[in-house]
Amino acid sequence: MRPIYYDLLDRSIVRYFLRFTDFLETSTFSNPQQYKFPVTNENIDSIMPISKPHNLDITGFVSKEQYYDNFIQQxxxxxKWFDRFIDIFQPIVEWLKNYKVxxxxxxxxxxxAIRNESTITIIQMKTPIEKILKLFKPFSNYLPRICYLCNCLSPFHAVDEGHLDDGYNSTNNIRELSRSHPNNKFQVDSKSQFEKSFFINNRQTTQWSIASEKFPCQVELTYRTIGSYDNDKKLFTKNNAAINKYILRGEFEAQRDGLLTIVIGNQGLSSRTIWFQIRSSRLSICHLFYGIFHIFYQQDYPQLVDTINPNALNQLLKRVFSFIDR
Structure with a gap:
């Protein structure tokens, strides 16, 4: 359903059929609780990079068109908020899962399921998020620090959007790549444009570089997050980039799966051969915190347990951070 809701932000033929519907009557008999946004506390609000939306307003509209436009916008x-919430807190939930919370x-x-099933409705998204907010409540005071240590506060971060490295010429780079990765190249015909995409796994730091054998080119690089509300991040764009002289390199961090796309424009009469290198590694985290937490966890639970209570986790975190801060 998410792609449909996004598309409906633009005016569409759906508006033509509004005269044949009765949204207001339908809403009157619906469960009013489903129109209320999940309750959050100040710790969650401080972590989230966007403001919490209001409850859905389904009354006081003078026309079906006004009701429809406002409802789709809300x-x-x-x-958008749910997507950001999942970006940030899914790694935390996975960590809690590993420790049987x-x-x-x-x-x-x-x-x-929310990430991978596009047919999930807004209510089906809301319910598990409310459950997670309830799960977090006993130890929510520690969430800002945990998110920082887990390196999950930013859905996407361009460490280096792209620059020509004048300390590393393209000829040397191409020579090395031709020996170590001879297939890391593609050709762009004269008076044409070529696009090549690379799948990037979630929670990765990705370093990229490109170079041209003989001639400068028009270059554009973007990262498109798969299934995200705000999914296009333009990294670099330049006409007549001198990648035949110096290697063009950049780096970014992403929480979610996506596609890194290189677009090369060739306005010349000769073809261009482009060499590339894409290297990804797991996002850095604070291994010291995780190590200390694991030691305290093993002290409290030396034997395998089925589950631990979130309140017990709160007491465990209290001791862990007291040890770290002393």
Whole structure:
């Protein structure tokens, strides 16, 4: 349903059929609780990079068109917030699942379904998020620090959007690539444009570089997050970039799966041979925190346990951070 809600932000033929519907009558008999946004606390609000949306306003509209436009706009605001929430907190839920915290395993499964099933409705998204907010409540005071240590606060971060490295000429780079990765190249015909995309797994730091054998080119690089509300990130664009002289390189961090796309424009009469290198590694995290937490966890639970209560986790985190801060 998410792609449909996004598309409905633009005026569409749907508006023509509004005269044949009765949204207001339908809303009157619907469960009013489903129009209320999940309750959050100040710790969650401080972590989220966007403001919490209001409850869905389904009354006081003078026309069906006004009701429809407002409703679709509000739904998309909810979706944007839900997407950001999952970007940030899915790694935390996975961590809790690994340590057998109550409800964490089920919540992680539900988040995975939201990520991968485009037919899930807004209410089906809301329910597991409310469950996670309830799960977080006993230890929410520690969430800002945990998110920072887990390196999940930013859905996307361009460490280096792209620059010509004048300390590393293209000829040397191409010579090395031709020996180590001879297939890392593609050709762009004269008076044409060529596009090549690379799949990037979630929670990766990605370093990229490109070079041209003989001539400068028009270059554009973007990262498109799969299934995200705000999914296009333009990294670099330049006409007549001198990638035949110096290697063009950049780096970014992304929480979600996506496509890194290189677009090369060739306005010349000769073809261009482009060499590239894409290297990805897991996002850095604070291994010291995780190590200390694991030691304290093993002290409290030396034997395998089925689950631990979120309140017990809160006490465990209290001791862990007291040890770290002393």
């Amino acid at each position: 739904i998309n605001e909810w979706l 109550d409800e964490a395993a089920q919540s992680f499964t539900e988040l995975h």
